[in-house]
Amino acid sequence: xxxxxxxxxxxxxxxxxxxxxxxxxxxxxxxxxxxxxxxxxxxxxxxxxxxxxxxxxxxxxxxxxxxxxxxxxxxxxxxxxxxxxxxxxxxxxxxxxxxxxxxxxxxxxxxxxxxxxxxxxxxxxxxxxxxxxxxxxxxxxxxxxxxxxxxxxxxxxxxxxxxxxxxxxxxxxxxxxxxxxxxxxxxxxxxxxxxxxxxxxxxxxxxxxxxxxxxxxxxxxxxxxxxxxxxxxxxxxxxxxxxxxxxxxxxxxxxxxxxxxxxxxxxxxxxxxxxxxxxxxxxxxxxxxxxx
Amino acid sequence: xxxxxxxxxxxxxxxxxxxxxxxxxxxxxxxxxxxxxxxxxxxxxxxxxxxxxxxxxxxxxxxxxxxxxxxxxxxxxxxxxxxxxxxxxxxxxxxxxxxxxxxxxxxxxxxxxxxxxxxxxxxxxxxxxxxxxxxxxxxxxxxxxxxxxxxxxxxxxxxxxxxxxxxxxxxxxxxxxxxxxxxxxxxxxxxxxxxxxxxxxxxxxxxxxxxxxxxxxxxxxxxxxxxxxxxxxxxxxxxxxxxxxxxxxxxxxxxxxxxxxxxxxxxxxxxxxxxxxxxxxxxxxxxxxxxxxxxxxxxxxxxxxxxxxxxxxxxxxxxxxxxxxxxxxxxxxxxxxxxxxxxxxxxxxxxxxxxxxxxxxxxxxxxxxxxxxxxxxxxxxxxxxxxxxxxxxxxxxxxxxxxxxxxxxxxxxxxxxxxxxxxxxxxxxxxxxxxxxxxxxxxxxxxxxxxxxxxxxxx
Numbered sequence: 001x002x003x004x005x006x007x008x009x010x011x012x013x014x015x016x017x018x019x020x021x022x023x024x025x026x027x028x029x030x031x032x033x034x035x036x037x038x039x040x041x042x043x044x045x046x047x048x049x050x051x052x053x054x055x056x057x058x059x060x061x062x063x064x065x066x067x068x069x070x071x072x073x074x075x076x077x078x079x080x081x082x083x084x085x086x087x088x089x090x091x092x093x094x095x096x097x098x099x100x101x102x103x104x105x106x107x108x109x110x111x112x113x114x115x116x117x118x119x120x121x122x123x124x125x126x127x128x129x130x131x132x133x134x135x136x137x138x139x140x141x142x143x144x145x146x147x148x149x150x151x152x153x154x155x156x157x158x159x160x161x162x163x164x165x166x167x168x169x170x171x172x173x174x175x176x177x178x179x180x181x182x183x184x185x186x187x188x189x190x191x192x193x194x195x196x197x198x199x200x201x202x203x204x205x206x207x208x209x210x211x212x213x214x215x216x217x218x219x220x221x222x223x224x225x226x227x228x229x230x231x232x233x234x235x236x237x238x239x240x241x242x243x244x245x246x247x248x249x250x251x252x253x254x255x256x257x258x259x260x261x262x263x264x265x266x267x268x269x270x271x272x273x274x275x276x277x278x279x280x281x282x283x284x285x286x287x288x289x290x291x292x
Numbered sequence: 293x294x295x296x297x298x299x300x301x302x303x304x305x306x307x308x309x310x311x312x313x314x315x316x317x318x319x320x321x322x323x324x325x326x327x328x329x330x331x332x333x334x335x336x337x338x339x340x341x342x343x344x345x346x347x348x349x350x351x352x353x354x355x356x357x358x359x360x361x362x363x364x365x366x367x368x369x370x371x372x373x374x375x376x377x378x379x380x381x382x383x384x385x386x387x388x389x390x391x392x393x394x395x396x397x398x399x400x401x402x403x404x405x406x407x408x409x410x411x412x413x414x415x416x417x418x419x420x421x422x423x424x425x426x427x428x429x430x431x432x433x434x435x436x437x438x439x440x441x442x443x444x445x446x447x448x449x450x451x452x453x454x455x456x457x458x459x460x461x462x463x464x465x466x467x468x469x470x471x472x473x474x475x476x477x478x479x480x481x482x483x484x485x486x487x488x489x490x491x492x493x494x495x496x497x498x499x500x501x502x503x504x505x506x507x508x509x510x511x512x513x514x515x516x517x518x519x520x521x522x523x524x525x526x527x528x529x530x531x532x533x534x535x536x537x538x539x540x541x542x543x544x545x546x547x548x549x550x551x552x553x554x555x556x557x558x559x560x561x562x563x564x565x566x567x568x569x570x571x572x573x574x575x576x577x578x579x580x581x582x583x584x585x586x587x588x589x590x591x592x593x594x595x596x597x598x599x600x601x602x603x604x605x606x607x608x609x610x611x612x613x614x615x616x617x618x619x620x621x622x623x624x625x626x627x628x629x630x631x632x633x634x635x636x637x638x639x640x641x642x643x644x645x646x647x648x649x650x651x652x653x654x655x656x657x658x659x660x661x662x663x664x665x666x667x668x669x670x671x672x673x674x675x676x677x678x679x680x681x682x683x684x685x686x687x688x689x690x691x692x693x694x695x696x697x698x699x700x701x702x703x704x705x706x707x708x709x710x711x712x713x714x715x716x717x718x719x720x721x722x723x724x725x726x727x728x729x730x731x732x733x734x735x736x737x738x739x740x741x742x743x744x745x746x747x748x749x750x751x
Contacts, residue, residue, distance in 0.1 A: 093639060098554070121641045129639035135632035138655045147650070148640040198636065205640060 036269035050104035074254035081260040091127035128207035132214040134194035136186035144186040148205035172200035192223025212242040306346035309435040313341030332449035340448040345435030481722035488716040500686035521686040525696035532607025541618025549626040568616035572676040579609035579681035598693035601683035625659025665739035669732040675700040
């Protein structure tokens, strides 16, 4: 997918409001079912009837969604709508939050993600994650990338490890910038470089799915553009779910877009459809900037 | 007028000055249409007046109290017809005159001294009157002057804040100058000690027996001031204490910060802090009466010989004492490691313990090292436990079951009881104190440096 040209489309294409009444959207509209195409044939991840609770509060309400192989799915929606919570269900990062409870069926290649006999350690090796704020470990650049392969015993010899580190850094588009200073601390890199280092760290354990939680929100436009290019390249080998607040970014990098609202999944469609011809009034209101 | 009364009067004047300044400002504001027409809030005008009223008068009063005696002394001595030549003779005479003036008479005083005593009494009366008069006049005068010069354009807040800044600076300086003063006094006394005992003997001598002969014919009190046994004793006790405190403290910090549930944490943390609040003297008799005999018996049971006061007992108990120190400092730095790092490690498929070992602890390490160094300097300076449990014999030994003595213990024993203040025995305490001071100073310096230099800047 071309990365930059949809920029204009993302901003200008949304359909004109047809009537004046539509200008005031009732944002409390009950969403009963998801419109569009939440399911696909060749699904890497299948999620059915997901409910997430934080103590008594329900954060996610009966969400069903498929994420296809080698597909980039963008999740958009106003703050607090549950996109990040939903994303963190997929590699069970919600387990670390006290009082968080997940219900529903999630499968990765038809194997359950939640279940008494599932070990989260190999699961998280298969489903990597990149966070909102770059979080390199306070170690050298090399050690940052080598961390995952080491703990999972992927590389037994130093040469193998070197190769994995170089490959990961190359694929993250960081190799040329850091190859002469691999022994320097990762925290000394610039914000954009740190985030690419985190992506390199995530792909070093050869995951099948990469989850990205607003990976560019702390970065400047140039660094953002690099990461977006990178996401597009990574799609060849990985399945990617990305949460973003930037609709232009969703339009640029994703094939399908899911719109969340107050814990409900409102609409899932081809990215182009969502941004040019949204089917739900809430989606339309959000992408035309009437709230959110 | 007595000085306390004078202080009370001054305080009253200051309060009145504040009140009038405040009212003056409010009245002026009302006359000209609201507080907005004043350059500052009324409270600042009140403070401004109060400061002018109180501060110069207070400074005068303090200066007067500080120098009044010395000046009167000089005046009395100089008024004598045949004043003695040497300073010490003058001091003696001055004490005599003071005693006579205070009515502590032993027989009939010499006429010259009696006259001087009367002179002294008169001078003191004058001084007291003058002090009270000048202080009150200065206070009321400056207060009234400030009130007279009041105008709504006066920037009272800026002036008050400038004064406050000086007050803050003075407070900061008080602590710094006290430290410098203590250091200098210890340093000078140590130099006197080193005139009697060479530095090399003190630092490298292997024999410590600080008994000085009072008479030339005394036996067995040659005085040996080799401090090496004290240094090794201190190091051994400190090392044993750190062997206990660092692992236990660190592990408990990791447990509390990483694994404990909220309820356990809410219970365990305060309890650990209570441990830090136990007075060291209590630890001391615990060490001397419970732990030391236990160690002696245990050693006897396995066929070793242990003295009833041992380095091991003191070190173990001191280690327990320092546990909360290490654990609470480490707990703080572990908690300061951002959650995003843990998420990052967990997100790569680390187990909880891998996350702790490979990411959290390395990230917190500088803080932990700093905390441990601070704990070491605490252990070196600790006195009560070792006084009670480690013994007094300056043995040069590497056996923790032997009794040893430490620098702090020797300082205590050198200064307890009646002492001559110019014998090397007493002065040795200052030299030991200097060593202790320098060691802990260097340790603290390194600790702070380590913490600052290697702390990751997490924003």
